[in-house]
Amino acid sequence: MEIRSTTDQDLDVFVDTLHTPFGRFPAAPAEGGGAWWSALEMDRGLFAVAADGRLIGTAGAYSFELTLPGEILAPAAGVTAVGVVPSHRRQGVLTAMMRHQLTELRARGEFLSVLLASEAVIYRRFGYGPATYTHRLTVPRHKAAFALPRAGGEAGSDTGSIEVLRRADCGEILEEVYDRYRRAQPGALSRPHRWWAVGAGQPPISRAPRYIAVHRDADGVPDGYASYVVADPGTLTVDETIAADDAVFTALARFVLAHDLASEVVFKHVPPEHPLRWQLADFRAGQTSDEDGLWTRLLDVPRALTARGWFTDGELVLDVDDPFLGEHGRYLLTVRDGKAECVPTDREPDLSLDVSDLGSIYLGGTAPSLLVRAGHIRAHRPGAAALADALFRAERAPHCLHWF
Numbered sequence: 001m002e003i004r005s006t007t008d009q010d011l012d013v014f015v016d017t018l019h020t021p022f023g024r025f026p027a028a029p030a031e032g033g034g035a036w037w038s039a040l041e042m043d044r045g046l047f048a049v050a051a052d053g054r055l056i057g058t059a060g061a062y063s064f065e066l067t068l069p070g071e072i073l074a075p076a077a078g079v080t081a082v083g084v085v086p087s088h089r090r091q092g093v094l095t096a097m098m099r100h101q102l103t104e105l106r107a108r109g110e111f112l113s114v115l116l117a118s119e120a121v122i123y124r125r126f127g128y129g130p131a132t133y134t135h136r137l138t139v140p141r142h143k144a145a146f147a148l149p150r151a152g153g154e155a156g157s158d159t160g161s162i163e164v165l166r167r168a169d170c171g172e173i174l175e176e177v178y179d180r181y182r183r184a185q186p187g188a189l190s191r192p193h194r195w196w197a198v199g200a201g202q203p204p205i206s207r208a209p210r211y212i213a214v215h216r217d218a219d220g221v222p223d224g225y226a227s228y229v230v231a232d233p234g235t236l237t238v239d240e241t242i243a244a245d246d247a248v249f250t251a252l253a254r255f256v257l258a259h260d261l262a263s264e265v266v267f268k269h270v271p272p273e274h275p276l277r278w279q280l281a282d283f284r285a286g287q288t289s290d291e292d293g294l295w296t297r298l299l300d301v302p303r304a305l306t307a308r309g310w311f312t313d314g315e316l317v318l319d320v321d322d323p324f325l326g327e328h329g330r331y332l333l334t335v336r337d338g339k340a341e342c343v344p345t346d347r348e349p350d351l352s353l354d355v356s357d358l359g360s361i362y363l364g365g366t367a368p369s370l371l372v373r374a375g376h377i378r379a380h381r382p383g384a385a386a387l388a389d390a391l392f393r394a395e396r397a398p399h400c401l402h403w404f
């Protein structure tokens with residue numbers, strides 16, 4: 001078997017080969033727009049080729065920016081389009097592609113790789129760990145009354161307005177509002193202009209018909225939107241709610257929850273620790289289901305740890321094992337005034353962990369102490385896990401709703 005890079009000329013055969021592992025045929029492009037694969041970066045793709053020349057596997061990567069805690073924007077490879085044809089599964093094809101890809105990413109100078117996992121059992125062995133989470137919230141309309149927030153506060157006061165547009169008429173607004181939002185949201189990914197231009201991905205990037213409730217501030221500047229559609233038997237599904245702040249999110253949520261002829265509203269992506277549930281008069285009104293979002297992999301531990309912002313001072317010695325790449329490092333992490341230094345050390349470790357666990361705690365969405373309790377991370381002294389919790393926390397829960 002051989003792993004080879006793809007070029008633009010390979011797009012059709014790449015898409016065709018990729019669909020076989022999923023047992024599906026490529027769907028017709030969404031109405032008036034491109035198919036999701038029109039955003040593929042074919043200079044970053046890989047084919048696995050069998051000894052007889054047959055194409056048996058694919059993998060790709062997008063060039064994204066990931067927002068790290070502290071509103072730091074870092075380049076991140078978005079691994080995608082991974083598949084091995086059913087006749088050649090469990091023979092190490094994916095393992096060979098992952099090894100090749102990680103080596104290539106490092107050669108390009110990248111230090112972070114992220115993905116959305118089709119199955120949770122696949123990627124930990126390659127050093128990825130679940131790092132962001134998202135909630136699907138379903139609210140029956142008859143239970144959708146809001147409690148009046150006693151203290152008022154930011155979430156209670158909206159001075160803006162909402163207008164309903166059609167997806168086809170407001171692409172530029174969506175692109176602008178999303179871009180402003182993602183720069184301030186830890187765990188969010190950029191949506192390169194190309195995605196919007198070709199209508200790749202899922203709604204509202206794709207041109208599938210959708211209504212867009214656009215929120216504007218008091219000066220008329222768009223600062224949020226909810227992309228939605230009502231389908232039989234009266235389910236209003238919100239693809240995503242993007243908001244500059246809590247007040248805008250609340251205004252948009254109130255708006256869709258008041259939609260006539262909808263018997264229930266499904267918010268596909270509500271960030272963890274979101275106040276919406278607390279704002280409803282009936283605390284049990286919404287049913288939530290949790291999903292993992294972004295899986296993160298560190299390719300250069302000191303670079304990744306010094307890149308993000310920090311919110312508490314402290315010092316930790318981390319003993320990091322990377323079994324897939326056969327590497328091991330012990331680092332002294334020192335945080336002062338929002339910035340970290342990370343240097344090799346011989347000091348006794350505070351925590352021993354696998355690089356996939358470091359990926360899980362990196363964006364602040366998974367408490368290190370949780371992984372200590374789960375038996376993943378080993379704490380070598382009392383207080384080490386609590387200190388790690390305080391250090392790794394982000395300004396708010398990381399969240400990624402970009403599908404790729």
Ligand SMILES: CC(=O)SCCNC(=O)CCNC(=O)[C@H](O)C(C)(C)COP(=O)(O)OP(=O)(O)OC[C@H]1O[C@@H](n2cnc3c(N)ncnc32)[C@H](O)[C@@H]1OP(=O)(O)O
Pocket residue numbers: 021022079080081082083084085088089090091092093094095096115116117118119121122125
């Ligand atoms: C980011 C994305 O694109 S997510 C999309 C991922 N693709 C899919 O889900 C499409 C359908 N599935 C597939 O194409 C394949 O089964 C893949 C890509 C998931 C795995 O490819 P394979 O070539 O079979 O993986 P490979 O042989 O290298 O497996 C390595 C190890 O992972 C395990 N493994 C791989 N996939 C799975 C799985 N789906 N479930 C359980 N174990 C798995 C293997 O058993 C093996 O374990 P071992 O080392 O203990 O023997």
